[in-house]
Amino acid sequence: MLDVAKRDPAIVVVGAGPAGLRAVETLAAAGLRPILIDEAPRPGGQIYRQPPVGAERPARDLYGFEAPKAVALHRLLDRLGDRVDHRPDTLAWSLLENRLDLLSAGSFDQIDFDRVILATGAMDRVLPFAGWTTPGVFTLGAAQIALKAQGVAIGRRVALVGAGPLLPLVAHQYLKAGAEIAAVLDVTPLAPKIRHGLGLAWQPATLLKGLWYTAHITLAGHPIRFGVKSLRVEGGARVEALVWTDGRGREHRVACDAVGASFGLRSEAQLADLAGCRFTFDAVTRQWQPERDPEGRSSRADVYLAGDGAAIGGADVAELAGERTALTLLADLGRPVDASRVALLDRRLARQRRFRAALEAAYPFPGHLLDAVPDDEMVCRCEGITVGRLRDTAKVREAHEMNRLKAFTRIGMGRCQGRVCGQAAAEILARTLASEPAAVGRLRGNPPVKPIPVKETL
Amino acid sequence: MVERLDVDVAIVGGGTAACAAAVALRGHGLTVAVLEKRRCGAGASGVNFGGVRQQGRDLRELPLARRSRTLWDGLSALLGEDVEFEVSGHIKLARSEADLADLEAYRLAAQEYGLELTMLGANAVHAELPWLGEKVLGASLSPTDGQANPRVVGPAYARLARRLGAEIREFTPVTGAVATGRGFEIEAQGLTVTARHLINAAGAGGGLLATAFGETVPVTPLSPNMLVTEPLPYFISRSIGVCGGDVYIRQTRRGNAIFGGGHGWQDVELGFGRPTAEQSLDGMRRTLQLVPSLAQANVIRTWSGFDGQMPDHIPVIGPSATTPGLIHAFGFSGHGFQLGPVIGLILAELVTDGRTPSPIEPFAITRFRDMPTATSAEAAHTEH
Structure with a gap:
């Protein structure tokens, strides 16, 4: 007779990016056979996304300095074989x-x-600006995916806009891929980057890579313009130019046929939400995040969190956190874990946290873009809702909270269910009410996490 | 410091009926406080299917539904905002001879209440709804029924009530209520309210409040499982139900198809419902049989709510049998949306006149007097 009490616990890891892969590796090493769920056909996550089978290119071209890490992670599941149910x-x-x-x-x-370990990753944070829905405007993440997965650039002459370390990286990748760069614009100011340079030295290799990318694009004749105040895409059926205002209020216009623009990252935390995990507002990255202790536990005893899906930390942190969280899970199951390994991971994660704090300070949230965005600009393109509609509804119909705003305007009720527009809407609502995004709450999560086809029920 | 409020009427619950009562009571010049534990119109009032339907109701509800229907025409004007009320008509489909006989019997009975229904033969139904994927034998059309946006109705009533001078207190859960002889004293979070009259419009929590006044009623929670697709080209011109109630669907002008699928998961203690995957997938399967073109669609959201259901599926409406000044209106069993506006009027009439022209005897709380405290009413498939 099967002894139910003695069966191995069913451990599921969601997400096969750096965090999820290191988690299953650790669990498999302990003799468990985790189930690894992933939306993509091949492991790697967004950061180490692989081209489709048959369209491979050298890792060095795709991932630059990070190629060894990417390759190690890509091979991890092959190495583990059927010790992981992928x-x-x-x-x-x-x-x-x-x-x-x-x-x-x-x-x-x-x-x-x-x-379950939720290692669900992150996506670009999208903020509206004039003309951002013009065909030819992509997020920086999408611009990268085009390169990594499809081997194409988003345009022939590309303007890149960002508010984080992704900007110099993508600019560097586009230059290396032979694309023509029209402008590299950072909407955050330069001063905090200098001020927090010392803090960034907590990860000297990462800092050096960032400086290398920046130097590369500068030497190629495209110095990053910091402190960009406002943006406007010109063009009807297709991007024709990007008009931007510099820190002194001078307007510039660059012709281009594509724009890559996003403003930091946001956690894909919908499953944690559906799991009933407690969320708190993180004032630095200005987003609601599932609570997580330093060892990877959520507020729910059987749900663990690792990687960017709980808080933005980047790929290196995700690898460390994936392993660390798996060790926590094993310890919670009463399995032996190597205390010295745990201590080492904790030291590395602590160092990364100090680096992250400096990085976030170096790239403050570009709220001024939202003040500059005109009323007639779209904020939700699924439902065709303008910024002005949100502002009016907040004032006239007393929508002082996000779910109320959703009920009245349909914001967050379209295909993306607020993944793209939710944070921008919360910021707009808070700014309209002279309040804080923490005070206007967050959209209530409902399944499905992404649209599900009716026909598949047959 | 605990704030004190003294009003003529305290209303526990902030759904459509409660806020409509506040509006009507202000019209009579009475002072009113609405005490809502979360947000007004965001409970069962705000997350339901959005059917403004008379057809198929329990006959005892029909006089109320008829009267309420007259209010819907002027609702957007009254509230000062568009509630997206559309007289699309409601078609109830028969899939068997027995269904057909039921529809015909209902049509005859409804006539007594002034509700004109038209029987459609199989050919007429398929001509009217050429996209139907299942053979139906006939249907009953209620041309005066329709649909509206539930998310805006309750909050709009609440805002109107506030403009008229009512105290609308959200996030103010009631923790206790007693009769003092001169009226009531209600304890809420950070607030004590004294009132001459007390209205219990607490939805799924209505049973608990009634119990505080020695009236034990068997309310069970009900959480319809709802789904919505991405916008599709407009083709579902009517609100659709079937005999037996296991499929119901409508399409908004925006294009989203909204349909029901069984009953969701509930957290009874916290008082909220959630959709479940099993029920959603079953609902998708059933609806797909009836509407095959939905095969092209994606479901973008599922949701549920939390309503109070009575064993006989009709609400409790009327004065308390134990406590003068207390009036109940709860347990709408998943189909209170259409009734909301008239319930507000009836409650105001009961407060100001002590009676109402609407026949509310069938909804008396005393009908449960001899019932043992029931545990769970059967979760019948019903169109919400």
């Missing part, structure tokens, strides 16, 4: 109690888990 092309679209709902290869499925 389920690619699978969307985890809902989570209720101890059940995950999946959609893969055209059919719905469910998994009951005893413990």
